[in-house]
Amino acid sequence: MSESVPVSCPSCGRRHTFVASVHSCACGAPVAPSLAKGAPVEPVTQRSWAEEWVRVRCAACGREDHWPRPELGCACGAMLRIPLRREGAAGPAADAVAGDPVAGDPLAGPARPPAGPPAHIPLPRTAAAPRPSFRPLTIRTADDAVTAAALYLRWLGFKGVIRTGEGRAGRPAGIDLRGPGVLAQVDPTTRPATPRSVECLWLNGLNASVVSVFFSLAGYADEARARADELSVPLFVLDLTGTPRPVNGPADELVSAGA
Secondary structure (H helix, E strand, C coil): CCCEEEEECCCCCCEEEEECCCEECCCCCEECCCECCCCCCEECCCCCHHHHEEEEECCCCCCEEEEECCEEECCCCCEEECCECCCCCCCCCCCECCCCCCCCCCCCCCCCCCCCCCCCCCCCCCCCCCCCCCCCCCCCCHHHHHHHHHHHHHHHCCCCCEECCCCCCCCCCCCCEEECCEEEEEECCCCCECHHHHHHHHHHHHHHCCEEEEEECCCECHHHHHHHHHHCCCEEEECCCCCEEECCHHHHHHHHHCC
């Protein structure tokens, strides 16, 4: 299971739960930087190559690769760098290599750029300029929930997001919103979303070659969250203020990188 830590935004005070993204080593084992619980986060104000990557050692084979340094995008527009532990991690969540400066370590010196190109370069992240603050829509009805989700997707950078429309011919079951590059389901019921709902949404997105995003008012069953992590489906919980909250790693990554 992915490691998680509580995060408090120093800019606005919002509290989040950050879930570490798990990557795949060349040997097939899962790896992830080890998060430093309780250490303060750092707002990202400037970017450099050295600060964008962290070396991670695979606990299974000992291979060291470069992976994106964990970051979280707050709804206020701040981009937050998650501090990492220098040593010690149990299981498949491998360590940031000792000696690498890590965010939140007051004893670390200036970050050193990697020696030569990294052994592994994942898909690039496009951490754009900070977004303006998201303006939520108070949710009083199921229709409001769908509207709030649409506003949030547009805020993330998905252009042209529209409702699929009740009774529209060819409308996939369970899909409430669509736009170029994205499909979304909004569950306004009082029951946690099920694994089947997550899988159906994922299949629709896979068939359309787009990102699938799930919004729920009542949260998710444990099995649904586990399945979403396996399928890399971003999950958000809507509160009655209309503010979506990411609840898994793919959702955190979507907030961080945007559309």
